[in-house]
Amino acid sequence: MTSATSDLTNDAFLGGQLTLTQPASGYRAGVDPVFLAAAAPARSGQSVLELGCGAGAASLCLGRRVAGLRMVGLEQQAIYADLAQRNALQNAIPLTIYQGDLENMPADLRQDRFDHVIMNPPYFRRDRGTSSPDGIREGALGEVTPLTAWLDHATRRLLPGGYLTLIQNAERLPEVLCAMDSRLGSIVVKPLCPRIGRAASLVIVQARKGARGAFRLAAPLVVHEGSHHTEDHEHYTPEVAAILRKGGALPL
Template sequence: MTSPLMDESLSRDRFLGGRLTLLQPKRGYRAGVDPVFLAASVQARAGQSLLDLGCGGGVAALCAGARNPGLSLTGLERQAPYAALARRNATENGLEMTVYEGDLTAMPGELRQIRFDHVIANPPYFRRDASVPAQAEDREGAMGEDTPLASWVEVAARRCLPGGYVTFVHRSERLPELLGAFALHLGSLELKPLLPRAGRAAHLVLLRGRKGGRAAFRLHAGLVLHRGETHDCDGANYSPEVSRILRDGDPLIFAP
């Protein structure tokens, strides 16, 4: 996808209870709650730096910036229209964000010289040797994996400062290879399952590692996303804790 995203093809969507209003394509790849959870899990403070690999329209990085004033934001995005959209979203929401255009495995030389306190990623979920490509080019670029997951982790670890953190959100079925890749490059691994409802299997996980960390692996209690056993009412039906994360900007704490 190389053509620019025209205004008539975009929607304006509210995040964090309206603290952010972000432009997204009406058709093609649209960010949901996953990048919001990812941003909420980052334990950042003013003066620190964050890199969002494959930043798309900037949802995860900008949510992190809105929650953490004074956090320096950087993104890397290979699809030029989305890189431009991330820059526009940052400007329209009064946030500063440097967005580099380039591929994960061949990133701009300037970015290769910088390391960050936090590196986050919401990589493509679906292996294309085991799933069907999306018809929309931009959606396929965001959801269909053509760069191995291990490469995402290796690049993230390289761009992370000693003592800094790498955090990914991903599908639970990819957890074995994700854990293996993290263990090769990072320590002090922590896993937070995201459960659709109480008693259900996790579909998503958050995995965090520390550059140079030496603490034992920690498997935390899962975060239950929705109330009740079934979805039997209108609306999202989020649990109170999740509502506070999505709408009020509360942190997503791995171990309360």
Template sequence: MDDLTRDAFLGGLVQLLQPRVGYRAGVDPVLLAASVPAQAGQSVLDLGCGVGAAALCLGARIAGLSLTGVEMQAEYAQLAARNGGGRLEVVVADLNDLPADLRERQFDHVMANPPYFDRKAGLSGQNAAREAALGEATPLAVWIKVAAKRVKPKGQVHFIHRAERIPQILEALPDHMGSIEILPISPRIGRAAELVILRARKNGRAAFKLHAPLILHEGARHLRDGDSYAPRIKAILRDGTALDF
């Protein structure tokens, strides 16, 4: 256990074992999970599930979901299975080579927190696990293609990603993915959005929606020690409330 930490999410409702060194789940998968409007009895697929943060936070908010995660790194997949305690089915696989039985299944919701950075445009990190989580080895277009294939008709896909990657996400979405909505996420009032949550519906026909930004922190700048999360964000991170948009 010396190389692992146990971290509390949703005010302690979710407890996750994570590597002490390397990629560690933070706020982003919690926001992603909060944005998924799943209902009891539905199925959810988390692509690149890591230690299970998004899937287990979603399962803690909505009882009665069938949760499946795909993770390429065996160490993280094993931790996700341990963290899930039987609530999360974990498949160790590369998105480019999913097992045949998984390729035959479709889900009501597919969510993903793909690696943010294109390593062809920058330097790789030194920690292999963190690099695999943050550095884009599998092209973003593949994540989107797989999500669109694995979602049921009328089901939704949900991504959290860097704002500057919006054009690539939109370009990669197949034509049958419609009813696109984008929620910009800004660190503070007056600051440009750094992240976005994007959702789309299979065979959806609603008009495109660009929502008002979600502001993470109170005030125009950081003035004191400790967190300064806005009340809505505190409710999501600590109480497990939904992120409706």
């Protein structure tokens, strides 16, 4: 459900358990941050950092599912940083927002460490595609800071044994894996397929700092029932409906 006020909308997530204010145009959170939040294995009493938190969708979905987390977000664009803090307040979920650049973090954040880092880095390399004419949307979806830097900064912010969880375009999985150095192990990849028989469009990747477990390719998550679209309404699989509508977890 969406209701518009001037250039902002109020959008329901998790079957109405969460309401997010976000721009009516430009980058808008959809299902991707919900999947990201569902995949983070956080427990009450732990700490979570989201890099590039946007309007706070992933962090707040996670905070709604797991109470008692210390949550922090870093966002470069002022409009989204302000909205993330506003969304945290209106949903009564504790979330501290820093506005700043990934490669020039506020000093307090550089000195902090977390049990979990989650992130949804920009999907599109700008040496391979066309930039969006919308500057805010381009800032969210077009890569300026390379994936290698995202992975390095995320790893630095983790406590020993901490989990890194990210969602990314499936075609960029080789880049993600190459950027994960010896500090990370026990890597799990979960493909997200639009329908049965369709190639994965997204992947969730999770790794643990200091772990030495073998790489594991998990069974795919199929988003929609049926082999093709037949009617103009949602046909989520039961597992996906439990995540998107009820705030369920996505164990990897």
